[in-house]
Amino acid sequence: MKTLAVLLLALLVGAATPTRAQDPNAENPVMHSFGAIGAQAVFCNYMAIAELADLHGKQVYEKTKVVQLANMYVGLTTAAKESLSDLVDSGKLNSGDDAAVKEMIIINDLLISTAKGIITYVETPSSETQAVYEKNRQKSWKAISKFLGIE
Numbered sequence: 001m002k003t004l005a006v007l008l009l010a011l012l013v014g015a016a017t018p019t020r021a022q023d024p025n026a027e028n029p030v031m032h033s034f035g036a037i038g039a040q041a042v043f044c045n046y047m048a049i050a051e052l053a054d055l056h057g058k059q060v061y062e063k064t065k066v067v068q069l070a071n072m073y074v075g076l077t078t079a080a081k082e083s084l085s086d087l088v089d090s091g092k093l094n095s096g097d098d099a100a101v102k103e104m105i106i107i108n109d110l111l112i113s114t115a116k117g118i119i120t121y122v123e124t125p126s127s128e129t130q131a132v133y134e135k136n137r138q139k140s141w142k143a144i145s146k147f148l149g150i151e
Contacts, residue, residue, distance in 0.1 A: 031097045038100075041080065042107045042144050049073055049115050050137065056122060066122045073115040081108035103147055110140040 052069055055061045061069075084105045088098060117133030 027094075028097070031093075035100060038104050039148055042104065042111065043148065045073065045077060045111050046114075046140055046144055049111065049118065052115075053118055053133070053137075056118070063122050067119050070115045070118045070122075074112055074119075077108050077111050077115065081105055081112070084108065100147075103143070107140065107143045107147060110136060110143055114140045 049070070052061070052066060052073075056063075056066045084101050087093065088101050088105070093101060114133065114136040117129070117136045121129040121133050
């Protein structure tokens, strides 16, 4: 997993900067900044969850610590998702921003599933629970890489 993290970081650094976060001609500087912070948040959350899985796999963290931290990721990501949903429901976004925020909601849902997958695997280790975590992790990365423009 550590090799995967390094590879993903190298891809991110070497990839073109996401246009949503870096468009100098952005109409709305607030949404421009929001996009940059949102991109950072989903990427960092993904990496943190993956690192948590690595730390568990290497037996650096005990089961209780892994579950505690994964639950924190679930809670923070759920709060972010709910806030994003409220923003969409407000009707105050233009169509492009609305689509981007909806994409972030989907990514946050996937990240929640990924963090919950860690919890399930740690509490009930099996090839099945590991496969569910891995499937959610891959779905999360696919959505994040598309969002960041680093497919």
